Structure formats: structure tokens, C-alpha cells
Amino acid sequence: MDSKKLAMLCRELAENRKAENVVVLDVTKVSSITDYFVIATGTSEPHLRAIVDEITEKLREDHGLKPRAHDGTLQTAWIVLDYFDVIVHVMRADVRDHYKLEDLWGDAPQVNIKKPRAPAHAR
Numbered sequence: 180m181d182s183k184k185l186a187m188l189c190r191e192l193a194e195n196r197k198a199e200n201v202v203v204l205d206v207t208k209v210s211s212i213t214d215y216f217v218i219a220t221g222t223s224e225p226h227l228r229a230i231v232d233e234i235t236e237k238l239r240e241d242h243g244l245k246p247r248a249h250d251g252t253l254q255t256a257w258i259v260l261d262y263f264d265v266i267v268h269v270m271r272a273d274v275r276d277h278y279k280l281e282d283l284w285g286d287a288p289q290v291n292i293k294k295p296r297a298p299a300h301a302r
Contacts, residue, residue: 180242182264186215186290189234189260189267193219196226196233198269202281203290214264215290218280220272224253230269231258238262 180188186203193201198219207214221227238244248261256271257278268280 180244182214183290185244185262186217186265188238189217189262189265190219192234192237193217193230193267193269196229198226198230199272200275204281204284204287205290206284206287209284209286213261213266215266216280216284216287217265217267218275219267219269220275221269222272224256227253227256227258227269227271231260234260234267234269 183205190201190203198221201217201219204216204218205214206212206216219230221230235246235249244262246260246262249259250261251258256274258269260267260269270278
């Protein structure tokens with residue numbers, strides 16, 4: 180799976196568990212560390228756990244992918260999953276507001292998903 184597809188899949192999996200404000204940053208031109216950051220907000224420790232579990236379990240079960248590194252804890256309210264070309268940050272809102280990763284990586288464009296257009300009869 181290419182890195183963009185993996186990033187978009189991580190976004191989708193986070194959204195499956197109602198993660199808030201999920202953003203995908205394309206850092207290919209501003210970082211040699213990875214290709215994409217996926218940043219998602221959870222509202223509580225159980226919510227953070229649900230988001231992280233959804234991503235790790237579905238990627239392992241459906242695609243045989245395991246993070247090469249896993250950092251942070253529910254108590255620190257910031258968990259990082261390193262899939263080499265994609266790094267996923269799952270954070271509580273106050274932690275996300277404090278560290279402002281989107282500002283720190285402000286030169287990296289956001290990857291927007293294309294929503295399917297509603298059929299003409301449904302508009």
C-alpha cells in the first residue's frame with residue numbers, strides 16, 4: 180500500500196471511532212522522516228484508546244501492518260503510531276492545542292478527501 184493510501188486509511192479508521200478534527204498533512208517536501216502525518220483528537224482516555232485500537236487492529240488484521248514504534252500513553256493524552264511512511268498522532272484536545280503540530284508543520288499542505296457528489300435527484 181502506498182503511503183498516501185495508508186494515511187487516508189488511518190484517517191478513515193480514526194473517523195470510524197468518532198475522532199474529531201482529523202487532519203492529514205503531506206510532509207514529503209518538508210521532512211525526511213516520513214511522508215504523512217495523521218493528527219486526530221480524542222475526548223477522553225477511553226476515546227483515545229478506541230481510536231488507537233481501531234487503527235492498530237484493523238491495519239494488522241486487514242493489511243498485516245504493525246507500527247514499527249508506539250510512543251506515549253493514555254495518561255499523557257498523546258499517542259504516536261509510527262508506520263514509517265505515515266505517523267499517526269492521537270491527542271486529547273488540550274494537548275493538541277498546546278503543541279500545535281499543524282502550525283509547527285505549517286509548510287506541509289493538508290490532504291483533502293474528496294466527498295462523493297450527491298446524485299442530481301438528491302440535491
